[in-house]
Amino acid sequence: MAELPVETFLQEIRTRIAKVVVGQEVVVERLLIALLSGGHLLLQGMPGLAKTLLVDTLAKTIDLKFSRVQFTIDLLPSDIVGSEILDQRSGDFRTRKGPVFTNLLLADEINRAAPKVQSALLEAMQERRVTIGNETFTLPQPFLVIATQNPVEQSGTFELPEAQLDRFMMCHRLDYPTVEEEEEVLRRNLGLGLKRDASGAAVARTEFDVLTHQPAGTAQDLFRAMEAVHSVHVSEVFQKHVIELIQRTRREPRLDFGCSPRGGIAITKAARARACLTGRTYVVPEDLFALAEDIVLHRVRLKYEALAEGHTGREVLQSILNQMG
Numbered sequence: 001m002a003e004l005p006v007e008t009f010l011q012e013i014r015t016r017i018a019k020v021v022v023g024q025e026v027v028v029e030r031l032l033i034a035l036l037s038g039g040h041l042l043l044q045g046m047p048g049l050a051k052t053l054l055v056d057t058l059a060k061t062i063d064l065k066f067s068r069v070q071f072t073i074d075l076l077p078s079d080i081v082g083s084e085i086l087d088q089r090s091g092d093f094r095t096r097k098g099p100v101f102t103n104l105l106l107a108d109e110i111n112r113a114a115p116k117v118q119s120a121l122l123e124a125m126q127e128r129r130v131t132i133g134n135e136t137f138t139l140p141q142p143f144l145v146i147a148t149q150n151p152v153e154q155s156g157t158f159e160l161p162e163a164q165l166d167r168f169m170m171c172h173r174l175d176y177p178t179v180e181e182e183e184e185v186l187r188r189n190l191g192l193g194l195k196r197d198a199s200g201a202a203v204a205r206t207e208f209d210v211l212t213h214q215p216a217g218t219a220q221d222l223f224r225a226m227e228a229v230h231s232v233h234v235s236e237v238f239q240k241h242v243i244e245l246i247q248r249t250r251r252e253p254r255l256d257f258g259c260s261p262r263g264g265i266a267i268t269k270a271a272r273a274r275a276c277l278t279g280r281t282y283v284v285p286e287d288l289f290a291l292a293e294d295i296v297l298h299r300v301r302l303k304y305e306a307l308a309e310g311h312t313g314r315e316v317l318q319s320i321l322n323q324m325g
Contacts, residue, residue, distance in 0.1 A: 006225045010277060012216040016061045021050055022188065023181040030172045030294060031058055031146070033273040035222070036229045039169025039266060040125055040145040042110075042298065049174045051148040055106045058146075062222060063215035065140065067099035068106040071113035077120035084133040095132050100124050103140050107147035111157045118164055121145065125167040142222070162301075169266045170291070171298035225276070232272040233282040241288055241324065242267050248320045249296060254306035255316065259299045266295045289321060 010032065017028050027043070031054065034041035043051045059066035069080060082098035099105065100121070110118060124130050128139045147168070150157055165171070177185065242264045250258030271287035297313045306316070 006221075006228045006276070007279065009217045009221045009225055013058070013061050016216055017054070017057050020057045021054055022184045023177055024050065024054065024174070027054060027172060027174060029274070029277060030170055031055070032277055033270050033291075034146065034169060035062075035142075035144060036226055036273040036276065037169065037269040038142055038144070038226070039269060040147070040167060042147045042149055042165075042168040042171040043174060044149045044171060045174030046176075047150060049176070051174065052106070052108055055104075055146045055148070059104050059106070060214075061216045062104075063218050064103035064142070064222070066104045066106070067102035068108060069099050070108045071110050071117070073112060073114065075113045075117050077117055080117065080120050081124065081130045082132050093133065095135065095137075097132075097137070100130060101137070101139060103142055103144065105143070105145045107145055109150055110147040111149045111160055113158070115158055115161060118158070118160060122164055122167065125164075142226075165298045166260055166262055168298065169270060170294040172294050229273045229276045231281070232275045234268055234272065235282070238271070238283050238285065238288070239268070241285060244324060245288065245292065245296070245320065248323070249300050249317075252300075252316060252320060254303055254311055256301045256303045259296050263295055263299045267291060270295060292321060293317060 013032065014028060021028070030041060033039070035058070043054070045051060056068075069075075078098065080098050081100050082096050084093040085096050086092075087094050107121065124139060124143070125145055128141070128143050129136055130139065131137075145168075149160070176182075245267070246259045246261070246264045248258075249255060249263075252258065267288060268283075270291050271283040274287045274291065275281070275283045293314065296317055300313060300317075302311060302313055302316065
């Protein structure tokens with residue numbers, strides 16, 4: 001396959017996703033930002049908003065190894081990272097690598113597993129390596145975790161620990177589709193038709209059957225796009241704006257704690273990727289304001305008094321951004 005220009009490669013990914021998923025342009029942008037900047041992404045929303053479909057479609061458009069783990073209450077850490085197995089014949093232990101040894105890992109409904117299992121991803125997400133027994137293994141590159149999460153108010157969910165939340169570059173909250181988008185979803189679903197299984201029986205097609213695994217480009221195309229992101233210029237003025245935002249969250253009296261230094265790094269990396277996606281070779285303040293909610297909100301926590309008074313994290317962050325503007 002011939003090398004594609006970076007702009008063509010990224011546009012082809014958007015086009016293929018749009019064939020399967022209606023709307024959700026902002027979510028698609030966040031997915032590509034995470035992919036190009038090497039950050040992890042948490043998608044939060046009610047069931048049925050196409051979170052899993054989005055990630056599955058992204059995996060099929062890029063020539064990368066893909067694994068999916070359905071998080072449940074009975075999941076064990078070894079089900080993710082792997083384990084040592086005793087070979088009955090030789091009497092030696094051999095390593096069985098888990099699904100974390102991949103390029104793109106979909107952690108589906110991550111908050112339905114116990115905190116111990118969620119913590120099994122911490123080392124992998126931060127250091128790109130895992131320890132099984134006495135051995136440490138380096139994960140494939142690139143390595144990206146895209147997790148989906150149901151609202152914590154739902155039955156059978158556990159709140160993610162702050163240490164793990166901080167390792168997600170972004171946490172994007174999905175909304176319900178508009179009336180026009182929902183009409184298009186129904187039209188497409190009605191036109192899916194049937195397919196034949198191996199036995200010849202007719203079964204209903206789903207949205208997951210629409211896109212076959214025909215990559216939009218090679219891994220080298222992705223690496224060149226990542227190199228283009230790293231060449232995007234970040235001015236000293238923009239860096240000062242990022243630091244000012246992070247510092248303001250720490251001084252905000254309505255917040256129990258502010259944003260970590262990792263948050264400032266995430267804003268800078270994501271802004272570079274966003275600039276590349278819009279055809280710019282430099283970041284602008286609008287990148288910071290557009291990405292602030294997805295990068296900052298899951299890294300701060302409201303005080304109990306602020307919650308009792310009816311404040312929300314989004315409202316507090318907006319007031320901080322207004323002061324900066």
